Amino acid sequence: MSPPPPVLLVIDLQQGIVEGPADWGPRSTLKLTENVAHLLHTWRSRSWPVLHVYHDDLDEPDNPAQVKFPETFAPHISAAPLSSEPQFIKHRGSAFVGTKLLEELERLEKDGKRKIVVIGMDGSQCVNNTVRHAADLGFQLLVVADACSCYGMEDWRTGKQLGAEETWEAAMGVLTGSAKIVETDKALTTLGYD
Known part of the structure; x- marks a missing residue:
């Protein structure tokens, strides 16, 4: 018996985050939206489950x-x-804090253990937090790196601004302990589908 199909977890792909304000600087992953659209089309064409998470920031009054x-x-x-x-x-x-995401994933797993494929924004923040939390909960994860994106960040020691691509590389590297990291064109093969 084949395992149930994977879940696509779409994190914070919101207008104001994907097309962030100018003072956030450029974002990484130039083909982000193209890769996201491709993965969504793939999941929907196979009737595989897709879950969306949106961030409502209560801490920063001007956050879009x-x-x-x-x-x-x-x-x-x-x-x-x-x-x-x-x-x-x-x-x-x-995405597990203060939401019903865990309950939804557990409901989907009544048919058996599913892999969770993660895409979204920001790779160094909410994607990272969610993936590491999911791994701690025992889920098997695949992160599609080129369907995730980051903005730059400040180096904690020097105060130097790190570029978006450098931040993205580091964020994906941090996740290797919690998930398999792949690119869009390898996602289905890695999952065992062609």
Whole structure:
């Protein structure tokens, strides 16, 4: 008997995060939206489960990822959910904190253990928090690196600004202890599908 199909977990692919404000600087992964759209099409064409998580930031009053800013809180066009796809709103880094995501994954696993494929924003923050949390909960994870993106960050020691690509490389590297990291064109093969 073959295992149940993998879940695609779409994290914080919102207009105001994917197309962040100018003061965030450029983001990594130039083909992010193209890869996201490709993966969503693949999952939907096979009727595999897709779950969406959105960030509603309650700590930074001007963050565009807030329900009170509907245009920037909205899903990015590359990742707009279908009405049948469950959606969760979180207020913290991990998508498991304060949401019903765990309950939904457990419901989906009644047919057997599923792999979770993660895509989204920001690779160094919410993607990282969610993936490491999921690994601690015992889930098997695959992160599609080129369907994740980061903005730059400040080096904690020197205060030097690290570029978006450098931050993305480091973020994906950190996740190797919690998940298998692949690129879009290798995702299905890695999962055992062609």
